[in-house]
Amino acid sequence: MENIKPKNVEEEIITLIRDYLCNLPDGKVYKDSIYNIENKIKNKKQHTDAPIEEHIEGMIMAMLTAERPWKYIDNSEMKDKINKAFKDYDAEALINADPEILEQDIRDIKAGNRRISQQTKALKHNIKNLQTYEEENESIDKLYMNIGSSYKVAKFIDKNFKEIGIPLACEYLANMGYDIPKPDSHLRRLFGSKRLGYSKKEKATIKEVFDIIDDFSAKLSTGENPMYRKSIDYLLWLYCAKGYGEVCGENADCEKCVIKDFCNKGKEKAE
Template sequence: MRAYIENISKIVEQMDIQLRTNLLIKDGQIQEKKLWENTYIKHQKDRRDRKEGFSISDHIRGMVYAMLSSGIAWERVENSIDILTGKIETIDEIFHQYNPQILLECSPEELSDKVKHLHCASQSTKKQMNGLIHTNIEKLMQLEKEYDSIDGFYQRFIDKDSSYKTLIKTLSDSDSVNKMVEMGEALNAEYLRNVGYDMAKPDRHIRRILGSNVLACSEHEIVPLFQTFDIVKDIADELGKSVAEVDYILWSYCSKGYGEVCTVINPKCSICVARQICRKHVEK
């Protein structure tokens, strides 16, 4: 398995090069906002590496960004992204810069309608806004009150399990008192990445490209949620990169408006740097 991870790591490195030198070029220019180093997640990881504190507003922003990543093409928000911070300025305005007291007075329906007006809403947005306003913000406020900071509470789980899996479970499991409403494992991982924690997001792109039909890092066609964390970390360790960066490279290689190479429909196998080992391509 070690040798195989080494091989996959080289392919991920080639994906990154291809993205930067070809796939993310438009009208002769690199699309700077789509580079890893300019993403919101990278900026937040840098903050956590510098041991900066994260406020409740930071956590609410991270949760909102995670919710909006569900079910829409991320390129829809591109024009609103501040390249210096990675923040989505139009969304930040709608959510009152994530002031919890102001948000608790807001109508979830009104927030949902404003997000929809920006073409950033999915079928889940209305339910997500209800969960955010009626439950999740109050939970975050309670954690901050009881543990001095939200991260102080999260650190209790990280100290026992540095893979973040236990923390993800306590925020996601339906029978957990710490369950965040309308937030499953993938969205909670994205939320935590948005406040600087270095992990993968086990979404449909990552779980498929690592699965048995493509890069074959697992015996499963769609990699199980928590196995995804382990595989991406192994690749990151081999490359000497952060887990979140490796996740971003793989995600970009699949995603609409980014690399769009390893897609479910009409994949561009002829230019894919993984075509020599891709099970789906080899079996054609």
């Protein structure tokens, strides 16, 4: 079959990265993960209201990604241990749990991070918020959908929850099936002035990451075949993250980079 030439720079960047990742030893795992992400988004569009237990799980799993490589936690065996430590996400059980015991249980299975003490203490506040949202709006998802754009929902969570800034709010929402990117350090650096140059700042702002991913999605989508923002985000994150692609992380490996023709750092090294 004849290869179709990408229509624009954004499509070429994503095509090159996707092909590179799919040819790695873990390429099938990455493809399956993207398939699962897209199915979760499609399912969310059809079944919008999730029970509070799923929201608690999505929130906690997002919190555990803070300030640590995700590779160690990203497997079914570890997730089963996390589920047990957090009492299968039963709201009342977690509200009444001793935060110090929760913290120790998570440390014992080596799923903690630098903020785990503060995070377990924040759970009671956050879960009570979720209970209130569910009681006052029929479901938590109805509230989020009434707020507006995914960026506005992330800002709402940042304002009203403890130990969850906008990047972790995005991770939580993505865990729930919302089509939302996570503007973490990898994407902010990648879109910054010293890499792909979509921002004039060395690190793109959080809002810029949302806008850039929106633009990618618009340029890569066709009427019947949307390119989800989370899929784009995930591919770019995989390309950068430790334990995964490890190409364009903090210490970029420009020698094996497949998008260096579009990158200011790659051009500097070439000169």
